[in-house]
Amino acid sequence: MSNHRFILALAVTLGLPLYASAEGAKKIQDNSFLVEEAYNQEAGVVQHIQSFMYLKQSKEWAYSFTQEWPVPDETHQLSYTIPVLRTPDPGASIGVGDILLNYRYQAVANERVAFAPRLSIIAPTGDYKKGHGTGATGIQVNLPLSVELSDTVVTHWNxxxxxxxxxxxxxxxxxDTVGSNYGASLIYLMTPNFNLMLEAAGxxxxxxxxxxxxxxxxTMFINPGFRYAANFDSGLQVVSGVSRPIGVGSSSGTQGVLVYLSLEHPFK
Structure with missing residues (x-):
């Protein structure tokens, strides 16, 4: 999310793979939509995330691609996020937004609690004249905290x-401009690879x-949804999801759809 626009996620898979692992029990982690989870990538595993959000009233949308790498293990993670935006009507235009270059440190990681502060440089790659960027380099800090309340209920805080x-x-x-972001979510694991989600982010x-x-x-959104994971013997995990962002407070009257697709796999 840049300081001028609420970049929200998702892109849906066009059909699930046919040869998922029979075990199929790898728990879904680090695949929330509006709220950042506090789990870094394990050693030797890379994640590719695509997301898309469309808002009905203004007809604006945001697509993003994120790639996350361990350096060299889960203690340190580097990633980048490339957004593509359509600004609201009237005078809508489409273009690349400001790109984020991210570093995240896994400060805490135990059976129930994870904490991974993130520092990002926001590069001025978007055209500020068209509303796609700020025209200046920015700095962003986020403090994601993940807490497992039980084997089936997980919360995330930003x-x-x-x-x-x-x-x-x-x-x-x-x-000079400043901004703040905040969020919380409740995840219910109906099974390890099918989760119900309720997020709030502003x-x-x-x-x-x-x-x-x-x-x-x-801006403020409540976002109910679900996600599904297909796990493969090769180590590939495909996570797809759909949600319905609903504006509340200052964003009241705004509704949309969010779709998500993640591919996580070993690279060595």
């Missing part, structure tokens, strides 16, 4: 912030105005 010095609006006016951020002043904007 709190973060973004700082973008000399952020631009479409006409070129500049100002953001509070500043947007530069044509006169150089800053305006504060807020």
């Amino acid at each position: 709190l973060g912030g973004t700082y973008t010095p000399k952020s631009k609006e479409a006409g070129g006016a500049r100002a 953001a509070n951020f500043q947007v530069v105005q044509p006169d150089g002043n800053k305006q504060r904007e807020k």
Whole structure:
């Protein structure tokens, strides 16, 4: 998520593989939609994540591709996120947004609790004149915490912030902007590879105005959904999911659809 737009996830698989492992018991982790989970990649395993969200009222959408790598094991993780955006009507346009370069440290990882703070550099790759970016390099911090309450119930918690010095609006006016993000989720494991999900996620951020002043904007979504994993003897795990983001508070009246696809597999 950049400080000017609530980049939300998902892309759906077009049919599940036919030869999933008969064991099929690998638990789904690190595959939430709006809330970041606190599990880094294991040594020798890479994850490719695609996500897509469409909002009906404004007809805007956001697609993102993320790739996560252990360096060299789960203590340290590097990743990048490339978003593609369609801005709201009227005057809609499509383009690449600001790319995130991420480092995450697995500070805590035991049977019930995981904590993995993330530091991201937000590169100004999006066209700020079209509303696809801020026109400046930003810094983002997120603090994801995951807690297993039981063998079938897991919660995830997020709190973060973004700082973008000399952020631009479409006409070129500049100002330093800050933003915050927060979220929580409840995951119910009906089986290890089929989960019901309920997420809540929001953001509070500043947007530069044509006169150089800053305006504060807020977004908030409740997001019920589900996800399914197909596990293979090769170590490949395919996770697909669908959810329905519903705007509340300042985002009331906004509804959409979110679809998700992740491929995680050994690379050595």
